[in-house]
Amino acid sequence: MTITMRNIFLALLVTGFFVLNGCGDAPQEASAAEHGMTEDTIDEEVTSSSEKKDRPRIVFFGNSLTAGYGLDEQYSFPSQIQHKIDSLGYNYEVVNAGLSGETTAGGRNRIDWVMEQPMEVFVLELGGNDVLRGFELTATRENLAAILDAVRNKYPEVKLVLAGMEAPPNMGEAYTQEFREIYQELAVEKKTALIPFLLADVGGIKELNLPDRIHPNKDGQVIVANNVWQVLAPLLEKR
Template identity: 55%
Template sequence: MSFCASPESKEEVQSETQTEEAEVSESNTQKTILFFGNSLTAGYGIDQDDSFAGLTQKRLDSLEINYRVINGGLSGETTAGGLSRLDWFLEDKPDIFILELGGNDGLRGIKIEETKSNLLGIIDKVRAKYPDTEIILAGMQIPPNMGQEYTNRFAKIYPEVAAEKDVTLIPFLLENVGGIPELNLPDGIHPTEEGHQIVFETIWPYLEDKIEA
């Protein structure tokens, strides 16, 4: 016995097919921005939507720019940890890759050479798999807990890596936020919602330059 679909059923099937095709088409054309970092990226202590990564998605949506933002932040992450977990995030191509790691290395006094080597390794791994991916390196500074010489040397890692690998450098991610009590949580390290807004505005010009509308 055979059944003929009613006109309503045909319309429903057609509508569902068109929706599925539209979703596939959108997923094929939508580009990806991957923020890869530590608790700063993760938005420690605040709602993730209010982190600078979340604010990036809000700005893109408001401008109707077809990008999705992936927040690859992990609290406590070091450059070594980032290098070891990177493969999982590279299963899909990031069109723009923002690297925000190293702060925990500096706070723990990890050897400068090791931190630099890991940052170089992360960039190399991204480029080996996706040569066309745009890479932005977020520069970081640390308080002089480990001595001024270490602090000064640490700050130089980022421009050195950016120059060696020819990637875009944000000189200091926490510009106008780091060290300002009212813009940070009580731990003095992680920005408040207001602090993240300022960090986002620091990032946006570098990111906007890479975005294809």
């Protein structure tokens, strides 16, 4: 992304807001006989389901960018990553733990719940909403560090990935630089893989974002997924 495009995107962030909405109905059950299922086919279904549950988990933990704001979940970049994993013969389950409006403080409070299930890879995408609300960056850094520490303490072998973000230029050059350096420094300090800028080649580009000019649309999500995949893929193993 050019500096001009990045600045356009960052300026647009100032007017951003985040909303989470979801609903769904459980499908009605049908008998095995109605579907022509035998005991053998039922056993196969149970085995397949069990294998899926036993797959190592990749947890994406973030805000509306991770949640796929404004789109069906299938178009979110974590879902795009699941498609890549399945098509390339990897055996991982992607978990989208994105929550619209989430701050680093909120993520720090929520992380224990997310860690109830084992994980092999943890991708942390938070911080953008801290900037929008003008939070002190010392608190942002402490919260991000605490989340990474909590995950590693619970699962010592976990592979950590940190998704970098950018602050809008109206916050001032010093603030913008300090915010960028949080991710760079934490990646070294906590020994995590780093995505330099999650929205590279997407932020500020009208055709790749929803009408709010902040959240990626379907095409933008594909590019974001590629940004993530470049860093994530070397951490995965084919099984």
